[in-house]
Amino acid sequence: MTAFDASVEMRPKLVGQRVKRTEDPRLLAGSGRYVDDMAPKGLLHVAVLRSDQPHARIRSIHVGEAFTVPGVVAIFDAHDLAGDIRPAIPASRMKGYYATPFRPLAEGKVRYVGEPVVAVVAESRYAAEDALERISIDYAPLPFAGAKEEAAAGDAPLLHEEAGTNVIIARTFARGDVDAAIAHAAVVVKGRFRMTRKTPMPMECRSYLAEWDRRREALTLHSSTNIPGIICDVLGACLDLPGHRVRVVAPDVGGSFGGKGSLNHEEMLVCVLARKLERPVKFIADRMEDLTAMSQAFDETVEAELAVDGAGHLLGLKADVIGDIGAYSIYPWTGALEPVQVVSFLPGPYRMEHYRGRVRGVLTPKPPTGPYRGVGRPTSTFAMERLMDMAARNLGLDPAEIRRRNLVTAEEFPYRTGSGIIWDRSAFQDCLQGVCALVDYPALLRQRDAAHAEGRWVGIGLASYAELTGIGSRIAVAPGMPINTGTETATLRIDATGAVTAAFGISSHGQGLETTLAQVVADELGCRMDDIEIQHGDSALVPMGTGTYASRSAVLGGGAATKAARVVKAKVLKAAAFLMDVAVEDLEAEGGIIRARSSNATITFRDVAHAVYAQMGCIPHAQREDLVASESYDPYLGTACASTHLAMVEIDPATYAVSVTRFAVAEDCGRIINPLIVDGQVHGAVAQGIGAALLEEVVHDDTGQLLTASLADYLVPIATTMPEIEILHVEAELPDTIGGFRGMGEGGTIGAPAAIANAVADALAPLGIEVDTLPVTPERLFRLVAAARNATSD
Amino acid sequence: MTHAMTLTVNGLTYTGVVDARLLLSDFLRHELGLTGTHVGCEHGVCGACTILLDGRSARSCLTLAIQADGATIETVEGLGRMSDLGRVQQAFRDHHGLQCGFCTPGFLMTITDMLRHHSLDSDAEIREALSGNICRCTGYQHIVDAVRELARERGPLK
Ligand code: FES
Numbered sequence: 005m006t007a008f009d010a011s012v013e014m015r016p017k018l019v020g021q022r023v024k025r026t027e028d029p030r031l032l033a034g035s036g037r038y039v040d041d042m043a044p045k046g047l048l049h050v051a052v053l054r055s056d057q058p059h060a061r062i063r064s065i066h067v068g069e070a071f072t073v074p075g076v077v078a079i080f081d082a083h084d085l086a087g088d089i090r091p092a093i094p095a096s097r098m099k100g101y102y103a104t105p106f107r108p109l110a111e112g113k114v115r116y117v118g119e120p121v122v123a124v125v126a127e128s129r130y131a132a133e134d135a136l137e138r139i140s141i142d143y144a145p146l147p148f149a150g151a152k153e154e155a156a157a158g159d160a161p162l163l164h165e166e167a168g169t170n171v172i173i174a175r176t177f178a179r180g181d182v183d184a185a186i187a188h189a190a191v192v193v194k195g196r197f198r199m200t201r202k203t204p205m206p207m208e209c210r211s212y213l214a215e216w217d218r219r220r221e222a223l224t225l226h227s228s229t230n231i232p233g234i235i236c237d238v239l240g241a242c243l244d245l246p247g248h249r250v251r252v253v254a255p256d257v258g259g260s261f262g263g264k265g266s267l268n269h270e271e272m273l274v275c276v277l278a279r280k281l282e283r284p285v286k287f288i289a290d291r292m293e294d295l296t297a298m299s300q301a302f303d304e305t306v307e308a309e310l311a312v313d314g315a316g317h318l319l320g321l322k323a324d325v326i327g328d329i330g331a332y333s334i335y336p337w338t339g340a341l342e343p344v345q346v347v348s349f350l351p352g353p354y355r356m357e358h359y360r361g362r363v364r365g366v367l368t369p370k371p372p373t374g375p376y377r378g379v380g381r382p383t384s385t386f387a388m389e390r391l392m393d394m395a396a397r398n399l400g401l402d403p404a405e406i407r408r409r410n411l412v413t414a415e416e417f418p419y420r421t422g423s424g425i426i427w428d429r430s431a432f433q434d435c436l437q438g439v440c441a442l443v444d445y446p447a448l449l450r451q452r453d454a455a456h457a458e459g460r461w462v463g464i465g466l467a468s469y470a471e472l473t474g475i476g477s478r479i480a481v482a483p484g485m486p487i488n489t490g491t492e493t494a495t496l497r498i499d500a501t502g503a504v505t506a507a508f509g510i511s512s513h514g515q516g517l518e519t520t521l522a523q524v525v526a527d528e529l530g531c532r533m534d535d536i537e538i539q540h541g542d543s544a545l546v547p548m549g550t551g552t553y554a555s556r557s558a559v560l561g562g563g564a565a566t567k568a569a570r571v572v573k574a575k576v577l578k579a580a581a582f583l584m585d586v587a588v589e590d591l592e593a594e595g596g597i598i599r600a601r602s603s604n605a606t607i608t609f610r611d612v613a614h615a616v617y618a619q620m621g622c623i624p625h626a627q628r629e630d631l632v633a634s635e636s637y638d639p640y641l642g643t644a645c646a647s648t649h650l651a652m653v654e655i656d657p658a659t660y661a662v663s664v665t666r667f668a669v670a671e672d673c674g675r676i677i678n679p680l681i682v683d684g685q686v687h688g689a690v691a692q693g694i695g696a697a698l699l700e701e702v703v704h705d706d707t708g709q710l711l712t713a714s715l716a717d718y719l720v721p722i723a724t725t726m727p728e729i730e731i732l733h734v735e736a737e738l739p740d741t742i743g744g745f746r747g748m749g750e751g752g753t754i755g756a757p758a759a760i761a762n763a764v765a766d767a768l769a770p771l772g773i774e775v776d777t778l779p780v781t782p783e784r785l786f787r788l789v790a791a792a793r794n795a796t797s798d
Numbered sequence: 799m800t801h802a803m804t805l806t807v808n809g810l811t812y813t814g815v816v817d818a819r820l821l822l823s824d825f826l827r828h829e830l831g832l833t834g835t836h837v838g839c840e841h842g843v844c845g846a847c848t849i850l851l852d853g854r855s856a857r858s859c860l861t862l863a864i865q866a867d868g869a870t871i872e873t874v875e876g877l878g879r880m881s882d883l884g885r886v887q888q889a890f891r892d893h894h895g896l897q898c899g900f901c902t903p904g905f906l907m908t909i910t911d912m913l914r915h916h917s918l919d920s921d922a923e924i925r926e927a928l929s930g931n932i933c934r935c936t937g938y939q940h941i942v943d944a945v946r947e948l949a950r951e952r953g954p955l956k
Pocket residue numbers: 836837838839840841842843844845846847848857858859860
């Protein structure tokens with residue numbers, strides 16, 4: 005396999021080109037089709053009455069005058085749906101874990117502000133919302149612990165009594181003797197790092213439309229999801245429908261970043277209502293509902309201690325991580341996804357013998373945390389990279405130098421980290437050197453020193469990290485989860501007109517996979533891109549597919565596409581050889597034309613397809629094969645993907661606003677399918693990382709209420725927040741995946757927060773300030789500076 | 799309460815009756831079926847719903863349909879078709895200025911307005927012009943590239 009791949013690499017065609025995206029014309033012309041653009045006949049709309057209590061027993065629900073509102077069709081609470089749908093159970097084999105049942109509407113009690121309690125179905129959303137205002141819920145408030153540390157205490161009020169504790173996840177990863185390493189180290193640095201809660205905030209809010217086909221007794225859910233296959237399976241189980249009577253289709257989806265990558269209450273709700281009412285039912289979240297109740301992100305505190313020898317070599321790391329996972333363990337990933345990734349990735353891309361990482365996931369009355377671009381690694385990288393800089397400062401080493409001394413080198417691969425992750429063949433060192441060369445690091449340091457001499461708060465920060473992408477079957481994407489995230493299938497078909505259809509279980513929602521997968525197929529098959537249609541985002545397309553998440557689609561989808569294209573190509577050439585009366589080995593295909601090398605005779609794909617399907621008896625039946633193949637791919641280990649980010653910032657001493665003046669990324673994403681798309685992914689992910697570093701924070705107050713329920717309160721980067729991002733692609737030795745692709749959609753979100761935190765700390769180094777909480781808002785900075793000044797004046 | 803209303807959208811005149819409280823965004827999307835205009839926040843921050851109202855960019859989520867009585871409206875559907883993209887649309891495609899495409903119609907309409915009325919001769923000015931629209935996918939860089947090219951091509955404002 006490897007030798008064959010190398011030969012592909014020698015004759016690059018569409019793969020590697022800045023091909024313009026095939027999905028663009030429809031999206032640019034306003035001809036995209038997102039869920040809310042659909043309006044089947046008889047459509048009903050749902051509005052949801054949500055809990056205004058963080059933890060309370062539902063005493064009674066008063067529907068009052070709601071039914072008198074013109075257009076109202078029906079009103080439901082959990083009791084009304086009791087026999088119609090089973091809860092989803094986010095199972096995992098983790099020891100000591102409790103899987104919180106997940107329902108469309110709260111049953112008996114509510115566990116966070118924003119949890120759906122009552123659903124109103126009406127002829128229009130306007131009418132449904134009018135009716136909501138007439139419904140009242142009588143709650144008996146229950147005590148709660150809002151902060152994760154308090155919720156973890158033995159005497160804390162329980163959110164799920166059946167669990168017997170709020171700490172439903174507890175694990176430890178260890179290697180060596182970290183206590184001894186710390187005891188004997190020349191330098192020990194420590195900190196308590198906090199990455200606050202975020203929301204993924206895709207521009208399209210969550211949107212669901214369920215249709216019940218009375219004739220077939222079958223359900224179709226149109227969902228803004230990026231995991232249609234997983235949603236289809238769980239809905240089938242909850243609604244007791246066999247696979248051929250439930251289908252989940254993700255049409256055009258307006259971004260996800262993880263926020264649409266789990267099961268949602270309202271997704272279950274529209275399905276059960278459509279079946280009950282036998283009419284199409286639509287729920288479109290508004291922005292406040294998404295900010296209140298979409299799955300959220302991060303929210304961990306990492307207490308960590310790093311031991312380093314006198315030459316700056318890492319000896320050991322000890323960490324205690326506590327993650328606030330919200331009120332439910334999310335389906336299917338479980339609440340372990342985010343915090344367990346933090347301890348798994350905390351040792352970073354470095355050589356280090358001793359490690360002990362303990363992690364707890366704690367239930368609190370907030371929306372569940374779930375996948376968000378980067379998962380766990382933005383937090384682990386933030387903590388580790390801060391410690392690296394603190395150690396460097398302590399030893400008088402340059403931050404680039406301490407990283408150089410510790411990053412795993414090419415000769416050391418495969419390297420197993422203290423937490424058990426295996427790093428293999430990625431450009432750890434080259435990315436560090438590359439980014440320094442790209443910005444002329446020594447000159448940048450001189451600029452910073454000159455600015456410091458003028459009393460300006462200017463700083464430079466580095467962050468190196470590695471991630472696993474395109475993970476195969478060796479490890480589940482989430483710990484202990486019984487879902488197959490390690491394979492993907494491609495079904496490729498040439499029809500009688502010569503048109504090529506390639507269908508996948510993945511689900512593109514902005515990544516441009518319709519373009520990149522067509523590039524891969526065109527190269528492998530030898531046809532034109534225009535002849536290919538890529539189908540995705542539909543549970544009915546291939547026998548088994550889960551969706552697009554965890555930077556897997558280029559690796560797994562690209563691998564499956566390559567395998568399927570090779571099989572179909574062999575069939576095409578075999579038929580062509582028969583028709584042309586030449587040997588198969590004599591044939592080559594390019595641009596939809598098959599040519600015999602010896603005679604230069606040609607035949608088109610179209611003619612071959614026509615002969616195979618439409619010309620009766622043209623090819624004897626015994627030799628005739630349908631031009632179809634379905635192949636799956638499992639990269640087993642997956643690939644490591646490394647990067648170093650560099651940020652330069654300046655802090656305004658009057659407003660304490662941080663502006664990012666330079667930002668550079670050197671990253672290794674293996675063989676690049678489309679540089680235009682890769683750059684776009686890096687830009688977008690870095691923007692979200694800058695948001696996490698400087699702006700974005702979901703705030704719940706002491707009474708459990710959300711304070712950031714609008715885009716005027718939850719701030720995301722706008723065009724003026726962003727610097728021009730400089731990118732260097734390091735295409736390292738090809739990993740062991742078909743095509744040599746690595747996943748790359750998440751990295752920017754991982755490195756940027758740490759790089760900016762380090763840059764801010766560097767800018768304030770003259771005041772001896774360390775950054776331990778993100779985002780570093782002007783308010784946080786002001787307090788840090790004021791405290792430092794008070795300390796020196798004392 | 800309902801009101802009679804007449805307005806012109808992308809060159810076509812519509813006459814009808816609307817509820818007083820109907821948002822212009824909902825009217826365009828659900829009454830006229832012009833679903834190219836998107837709704838990202840319904841509170842005036844994100845810019846996804848931007849249209850041109852009598853030639854200037856406006857938030858259709860903060861406008862009642864009835865306020866557009868007698869007005870001329872342009873939406874993304876009026877900029878060009880899939881097979882015949884308008885200039886701003888084409889520049890977005892050339893520079894990969896969109897990913898999920900959800901914010902895109904709002905950006906295209908804002909930029910159409912900005913190109914008509916602002917000099918846009920520095921990146922800082924371009925970013926300022928775009929600062930009323932949120933894109934969560936692109937990090938804005940490729941959008942800035944597209945606008946830079948469009949502004950250069952247009953030349954100085956008369
Ligand atoms: S939808 Fe109108 S500004 Fe966001």
